[in-house]
Amino acid sequence: MAQDDDTSHWETDVLVIGGGLAGTWAAIAAAREGARVILADKGWCGTSGVTATAGPGHWWVPPEHREAAVADRLKRSLGLGDPDWMARILDLTWTSLPQLAKHYAFSTDEQGRVQYRGLRGPEYMRAMRAFALEAGATILDHHPALELLTDPDGVVTGAAGVALRGERPWTIRAGAVVLATGGCAFASRLLGSATNTGDGMLMGVEAGADLSGMEFTNYYTPMQAGTNMARSMSFAFARWFDEADKELDIPAGPDVSPHLARALLKGRLYCRLDRIPRDIREVMPQVQPNFVRPFARMGVDAYAERFEVSLVSEGTVRGIGGLRIDGRFCQTAAPGLFAAGDAASRELVTGAISGGGAVNSSWALSSGQWAGQGAAAFARQRGNASGRLHHIGQAGLRPTSRLASVDLPAAVQTVRDEMGAYDRNIFRTGEALAASGEKLDEAWGEIAAHAGGWGRGLLRAREAAALVAAARWSKASALQRRESRGMHRREDAPGLDPRLASRQRAQGLDHVVTRFETASPGNTRLEAVA
């Protein structure tokens, strides 16, 4: 990586990497603690990330119903959730959303009651940007971070990256860093996920953090084939048909995707939305203005004609895994480094099932605030972080062998295939997981040895490294969890294994290792799997 006089340098107390829902809340919370805050976003804070293209509901439960809500969720988390964390995000969601009223025009229902539960994405993130600026955060748009910096003791002390305008390198010295880089969509082209390439996981592991729940990466959403419009609401009314136009017996419900995947493995799949009631059709463009665009533009009468559908993988976005949370302020295992939102594992609040639809948004706004507070306190306690900074980024930035041309699009395609294919990622077997792992190891070896570059090219190399790394952690974790639990479905090990009712950690770069948290016969050792 070129370091020359052209590099921009800043200093701050708290650096937040990523400007989606979690990152903006982290910036606001840190600024409220009196910290100087810089938020660096790969894209533009306000349109970046999967909130801006969605319409997130929240886990919005009145105080008198929270105990029951936690009990229900805990049961469904299949042994991996934590009731205290669930209660914490319920409390904080309830007090946080109304604070947005100055920046977001909350709707009222027919009785005049203000509706806080769900916010429309573009307006939500526009409001969060305004809120973060008002709180005093400095926002650097189009400033992707490429690596973390540490002090001589290994404490995280900032980050380095590239400013896309002018392709100039930058470094920021910070008292603490929050990773809010979003989930990893494994290059699936999921709506809003182009920048969600797993960067935070790679940066975090390089700094000494570890991951958890990386086997839970196989939540899929239906959409019109060839588009990316994975808005699930309308599909709750769908009827499904095969190529011969025979209606398939697929019951509606949250677990529809594996049924659709089985149908898709046999041939083309079609959908009719003709059961959507007329009054809902009429209001649809103002409920989900983006959902109706592909139909309007491609001339499809979605409520009358059948149209072809496919499934898109949501990776760790509506999947679960990410940086392991190691304390009440969303510390990671690396000192000075905090994690929030989809960059972090959501097992604490959702267990082995998806937190999509409500819990994930509550987690983002809560974990963001805790990480921001924790980072501000850490920076304050530390005082001025001076001394020499170490650039710790490896694969994609600093080739271990000679810098040479690497087919990065091919590496990304390998990730897309291995992490997307229904028969390899939804319906899993040990054999196929191991085979995927080998292909990904090969891609990793090539990138680590030779990839690098300058400017945008360096960003692309680093993104490819992060995608491959995240895919390897996922395959290794899925291989070691020899059972089926929640969304993780092993065709060669159906059913729950009570000995594995435990969260699984993953780490390692050249050699991936995983380990179950609770010692029980057969899974006590740190298992090298790559």
Added chain:
Amino acid sequence: MIEVVIDDRCGGCGSCVEVCPSDVLARGPNGKAVIARQADCQTCYLCELYCPEDALFVWPQTDRVAGITPQQALATGDVGGFRRDSGWDEHAATHTNQHWRMGAIFERARLMAIEDADAKTARTEDGRTK
């Protein structure tokens, strides 16, 4: 992917260049928006929301360039449709944000599914007795 910048509509404000999360657009020699890195477009449509002149058009296909012309875009009748339905700017009074109805819509779907399942069970039982 973003396919079209309608040149005679673009006022050169630069908003789309600024807000694109994938840094796809740039300012051309005359200050107007140009598509600089089309393959990086993630088809999020958000540039359209921030374009007060409705000069941009995103085609729903995600994985390849479709080669849509400005005439084809206008012929869809949906240029500016996203910003209108979202109630941004001058559309605020006529197109209010109805997103809050999502919970009730999901609930309608759930109840319909239960009704259907009940009807199916009834039919099956009916079939058995006959």
